[in-house]
Amino acid sequence: MNNELIKFSEDELCTLLASWGYPRFRGKQVFEWVHHHHASSFDEMSNLPKDLRKRLADEFPLNAIALLDRQVSQDGTRKYVVRLSDGTLVETVGMPVFKKDGSIDRLTVCVSSQVGCPMACRFCATGREGLTRNLEASEIIAQVALVQKDFKNRVSNIVVMGQGEPFLNYEEVLSALRILNSSQDFNIGARHITISTCGLITGINRFAEEPEQFTLAVSLHSAIQRKRDALMPNVSQQPLPLLKEALRAYTQKTNRRVTFEYLLIEGANDSEEDLQALIEFCEGLLCHVNLLPVNTVDGSPLKPSSEETANHWVTSLSSHGIETSFRRSRGSDIDGACGQLKNKMKRVQD
Known part of the structure; x- marks a missing residue:
């Protein structure tokens, strides 16, 4: 039996409740509360009998999340720290793009897939704390529901780029994305849903076989093995040679490009040698390079490269036919680095 109510189809819920002695239409009501209204408690399901609500609560306790902290950036980005049912904390980010009239054109949610992260990347505040546990699909979906309700605007894009390595929580992440993609739920287009991985080859190979057109991003950060090993x-x-082979197979299988996330870090991965290595790595791949300045993390010596360096990289990569963009960090004035706000809240609580 599924251990999360959100994973049941409408028909499965109708069948389950019929087996408990309730009319099948009760299953449709439960489905609507879970998938259309994104109820965070059974008490909200006001049109259900109390005895049914109690049984549902006993059989399928909701993995409710509670908002612990919310910060709003000057650029409109909102960063949230949420407490899960077991008391652990994760971060979620809502990133709006505005129209000229001030209304929201697109709303992207960056969700976490794990509490903490085992990858220990030098530039990441989350990596310092290690892994606590995987998130369940309902906890991933609850992050999106929270942001949508807070903005009072439909979420149009999802990036699994928050805390954690999503391919180490593959089943729950894919379950969540399929629900977010479903026309019976958030109805977010598959091509507007992106998984970001550190480059786990088995996960990339598996992801290539999925029928949905979800998109893939890879945190690269260096195309020189010794430098990448030092950073990650x-x-x-x-x-790297096996990673490139897996990505070539992925693009050939799916006919979808892969995005390389590349943090430009002064003196660490932004030399001319690093640039040439990245150009060679991209050769023969259907890809897009997304350059970003590294976020400042408390206690870390890593600093972002100069604007002049960033512009040089964009020009050089583009001149080699590599589609490239430079994206400034969103929410840099509100503890922008992944894990930084959460870690601050944990210190306050302690």
Whole structure:
């Protein structure tokens, strides 16, 4: 039996409740509360009998999340720290793009897939704390529902780029994305849903076989093995030649490009040698390079590259036919680095 109510189809819910002695239409009501209204408690399901609500609560306790902190950036980005039912904390980010009249054109939610992260990347505040546990699909979906309700605007895009390595929580992440994509739920287009991985080859190979047209991003950060290993020590078992081979197979299988996330870090991965290595790595791949300035993390010596360096990289990559963009960090004035706000809240609580 599914351990989360949100994973049941409408027909499965009708059948389940019929087996409990209730009319089948009760299953449709429960489905609507869970998938259309995104109820955070059974008490909200006001048109259900109390005895049914109690049984549902006993059989399928909701993985409710509670808002612990919310910060709003000057650019409109909102960053949330949420407490899960077991007391652990994760971060979620809502990133709006505005029309000229001030209304929201697009709303992207960056969700976390794990509490903490085992990858220990040097530039990431979350990596310092290690892994606590995987999130369940309902906890991932609840992050999106929270942001949608807070903005009072439909979520149009999802990026699984928050805390955690999503391919280490593959089943729950894919379950969540399929529900978010479903026309019976958030109805977010598959091509507007992106998974970001540190480059786990087995996950990439598996992802290539999925029928949905979800998109893939890879945190690269260096195309020189020794430098990448220094920045991302727990990905050293995923050598760059094998990663490129997996990505070539992925693009050939899906006919979808892969996006490379590349943090430009002064003196660490922004030399001319680094640039040439990235150009060579991209050769023969259907890809897009997304350059970003590294976020400042408390206690970290890493600093973003100069604007002049960033512009040079964009020009050079583009001149080699590599589609490239430079994206400034959203919410940099509100503890923008992943994990930084959450870690601050934990220190306050302690």
